[in-house]
Structure formats: C-alpha cells, structure tokens
Amino acid sequence: MNYAAPLTAPASPAQLLAHAKRPAHSPAGLVGDTPVLWIGEPFTAAGRGFWAKLESHNPGGIKDRSALHMVLAARERGDLQPGARIVESTSGTLGLGLALAGSVHGHPVTVVTDPGMEPLVAGLLTAYGADVDVVTTPHPTGGWQQARLGRVAELLTACPGAWCPDQYNNPDNVAAYAPLAHELVAQLGWIDTLVVAVGTGGHSAGVASVLRGILPGLRVVGVDSTGSTIFGQPAAPRLMRGLGSSIHPRNVAYDLFDEIHWVAAPEAVWAARQLAHHHYATGGWSVGAVALVARWLTRTRPAEDRVVAVFPDGPQRYVGTVFDDSYCLANQLLGHVPAENPDEIDHPHDRVVSRWTRCTRVIDPLAPPGATSARVRRDGPMTYAP
Template structure:
C-alpha cells in the first residue's frame, strides 16, 4: 500500500537494551523518532489538526500559529506543508540552528521572541505573542499545545493504547519526560483506566517548576515549564517524579549511543537515567518502558559535540560504571506530586489562550 507522508505517523517500534542492564529486567525504549517529522510530537500535532478540521476550527488555506522551540513546531510545519496551510512558529534564542533549518525546510515562517518571562524562560512571552497574532490574522488556528487538552487525548487514544498492545498488555512501568504534559497526561489516564498496576513515572529537568521547586535555567531540550500544565489533569495518576541534572542526562545519551547503538535526544537520556535506576534496584518491576521522544541527530551540534559539552563544563566520560554511580545517587523528588503542584489557573486567560473558547463555541453551535 502506498501512503501519504501523514499516514506514516505512529506505529513506532520497541527496542530492548542489551548491554547496560542485567538480564532479569527488560528495559524497553519506544522509539518515536520513526515518525516522519522525527519525534513523538507528530502524534498530537496531527491529532489536533485533524480534530480542528473536523470541528470547523481550521478551514482550507488557514494559518497555523504556534509557540514551540522544537519538535511540535517541526511537526506542524510538516503537516502544514502536506495539507496546504501557512505555518508561523514562534521560537526563542535558545532554538538550535538545526531546528530552525528544519522549520524553514518545511516552509514555516519563524519569529524569534527575545523577551524573557518572569521565570527567565520564553514560554509565556512566546505563547502571549502567538495568541495576539491569532487574534490579528483571519482564518488562523492555534493548536496551543500547552493549554489544548487534545494534546493529552492524542496520547490517550493512540500512543498509550499502541504501547499496551505492542507489549501484549505485559508491562510494569512507563517513564516519560515532561513539558506540556501531553504525554504523561494521556498515558497516566490510559493506564489508570486499563491497567492500574502500571506505574507512571515523570521525569523533569532540575530548574523546571512543573512539579514545584526553584526555577533556574537548564539545558535539557524539550523538557520543563514554569507551571503545572493543564494536560496533567490529575497528578494522583503519577506515581513518582524525578528531577534530573543536565550533565547526567547528556552522559546517558552518549553512553546509549556508544554501548547500545541508540542515538537519542536529551529528554530520552533524562528518562533513561530513571529507567536504569529502577532496573538496578527493582525486584518487582520486570518490564520498564521508556518513551524515547526523538532522535540524537537533532543534537549532533550540542549533546554529541565534545566542544559544546566541554564549554559547559560537562563530563565527556563514556564509562558505564561512572554512570551507574551517578544513577545510584538519584532520588525521587516526589512520590505525591499533588503536594508540590504548581497549577496557575489564571494563566490561560492571562495569556489569552483560545483553546477554552474553541470548545465553548463548539458546544453552543
């Protein structure tokens, strides 16, 4: 059968570690890099666009406007090219040259937002400007990955269900890195409803305040936020939260490449630290699945570049034994994340996000 490019989203493979963990435990990665846009974000991007078309929020010839410094923007740019939409992506100075080049290759227009928000990041200023442009540009649509709950719904309906079937319903833990909360929101709801014994573990960057704590800058790409996103609609479905350092996560990425032949992105390295931790200590949990959101090719000039690492005083060690010593020291930041939640209910209207209105309008029409 011959598909269009968008028909190839999904059905990502599972691969098992062979060298870094003992035989009694299966550590499995779900390799989302096989999506055509190169990351897991193809799934919510396509789901939201198709829902928006179906519900009449997005019309032929429309313009997609989104705040994204990476994967979600690239997915939208690809979808826009395939479906004939104009795409405007708001990025910030931290966006890598590789991501900018990919956005432009797909024909997206890129706006670089340079004003920082109150947490020192660019999330809120990017979102506010995207919402302003949406009000100004007729026939535009805001996928709104941070506030649109269709983001989590995509993973509930598709990614989590797909994983469950691929594992023949036999798994004990799922480990997910977090930013907009789409992945963990969808997965945690799916497993609570379908296999409540499966533990759901969130991994965030030290310096992000999704699960509370002190805000400061960090290097982990694709992770973190300065509030608890509404796609995590019930923190009680998350069994534990780990906050991991940049350096150990990047070391994990480089060791996975050298010792397992798996070239992954920074957020996968972060999640794999926790997978290794559980594999080293676990007697009960035999099948640990880690969602590998993207590929290392996007980070060849950063995480996999010795000079870039050296300039940031990051270790170049590729010694698995040293990595294990670091992993041993990792501790759960929280096993009851509701206690440290950082929900800011007024943020959606402060930033003038349109998602709630889309749904309200749908109900009244």
C-alpha cells in the same frame, strides 16, 4: 540481554508482508506504529533491562502524533478554517509536527521559538515551508516559554482567522497519544512501569491514562528537568529542551504519577551518549533523562517488573548540543557520571534540587491550599495527602 532476530525464509509473499508497514499516500501515513527496542547491558545491570518505544521513527518525532490530531480535530470543529494560518510556540519537535500537518491539510505555519532552537531544526522548519519567528528576550518570570506565548498572542491579533493549537492546555494534545498506548499493549502485552518525560504534559497524560485503564496496577514515573516548575520546584535557567517548563501546563495529569524524578543536564548527556555508544538507539535531553531513570528502575524494581520508557525523538537535532564536545565542554556537561541512586526528598518544596532527585509525593503547584492533590505512593496502597 540483547536479542537477535532469527533469519528465516518466508513461506509466502503474504507472510513476508505480514508485518510490513502499509504504503502511504500522504506523509501523515508515516506517523505511528513505531518499534520497541530492548535496552539491556552494558547500559543496564547484568540480566536487567527495559523496553524503549522509539518515537524517532515518526518523521519528526513523537509530537507528529499530537500535531496531526490537534489540527484535524480543530478542522472538524470549525475552529481552524481551510487555509487558515497555524501559529504556535515550540522549542522544536511540535514545530516539525505542525509543518507536517500544515503540509497535509493545506495550512501555512508560523513557529514561535527562542534562540535555544537548534539551527538544524530551524533549517528544517524553513525547508518544510514554515515561518520561524524568534523572540529575543525572555519574560522576567515566565522565561522563554512565556515570552514565546506573548509573541503568539501578538501574531494571532495581527492575523485574523489564525489558530493556535495551545499545546500546553489543549485536551486534544492528550487524546492524540491513545494510539501510542494501544501500540504498546499490542507490542508487549503487559507493562508494569511506564517512564515518561514531562513537558507540555501531553504524551505523559495521554499514554498513562489509557494504559492505566487497561492495566490498573501500572506504575507511572514522570521525568522532569532540574530548574522546571512543573512539579513545584522554582524556575531556573535550563539548557534542556523538550522536557520541563517555566510555566504550568494544565495538560499535566498530576494524579497519574506515582513518583517524579528531576534530572540535570550533565546526567542526561551522559545517558544519551552511553546509549549511542552501546545501543545505537538514542536521542537528546528527554531520551537521556528518561533512560537514566528507567536504568535505575530496572535495578531496583523486582526482576519480573516490565519497565517501558518512551523515547520522544532521535539524536539528529542534538548533533550541535548533546553530541558536540565543544558545546558540552563550554557548558560543563562532560565528565559527570551520575550517581548509582537518585537523591531523595519527601516533598517538592523541601529544597531546590540540582542533581538527579526522586520524590514520591507528587503535587500540582497551582492546586488550592488544602486540596487533596498530592499523590503519594510508598510500597503499600496508594494514598493522597494535602
């Protein structure tokens, strides 16, 4: 069900401004306090739906939050000296956030990326004053991400005093998302199920850990990409950007997840396009994947269960990929309507998944053998298994 806000005249100018965002003296003031939107039918089953946190309302997307927080924390500790260069690996969204943080705090920024970065994002980064350094050959085992990290190391050596945020392992990346969690509680009051994409692990860990502290019964559902190594699948080539990984970020909080879903690129494209057509609010790979899983949860969880999905960005950077027919046809992404239900596996090592698949046993692939690192949630109490 969709809701329209009633048109009522304010009783006073103070009432008119009560819910307005404060004027900003810096672009950093534009980050945060993003809206939530009800996503219902026809995307979901009749009478069911979920709330979407629209992080596209930040200037560059969800990672504006982490970029600003990591830079400010590093400056306060003295790790990042005034005017020093910031060098980081990114597929795009964090790069936009770092360009913003560099502008606010007076730091030149070098973004290390690969040929998969969309021309729109590369153009914006250049316009914002960042240097874009593109690696040309993937690492033989770590893929493009490892190749980018190698190039970051080279640039740090060549530029004394430069600083790398290390978004994959920096705990400040996690801490940056506490305000997002607090916004959700203020906006919605309670949440039963949180659906989050997992890439660096920053926003999934940051939002879920804070919400779990406030709402102990919260169910956390992680969404990964097929071909990603994060949750124990073998690495494979991936079209999708922004979720998934070919390395193992240590910011991923494995113990927070109750279940994990892997989504394939055609399925994410279908969901993102359906959202665009029916609800106007949409985004790219991560949004499509998260929305597909949230849609299923609204149908299979109890009717009173309040499901919230975090939409990390908007559609603009994906006009040449997710929303481009020629690109999608060339990559065989169209005409694949997802199944009504995910495939199921009992353990991430059971088999290699190639379509939307769910697993309720969540493991850390780097945990020592025999460690009680796997979280298993069925319909009863939470248990742990090796």
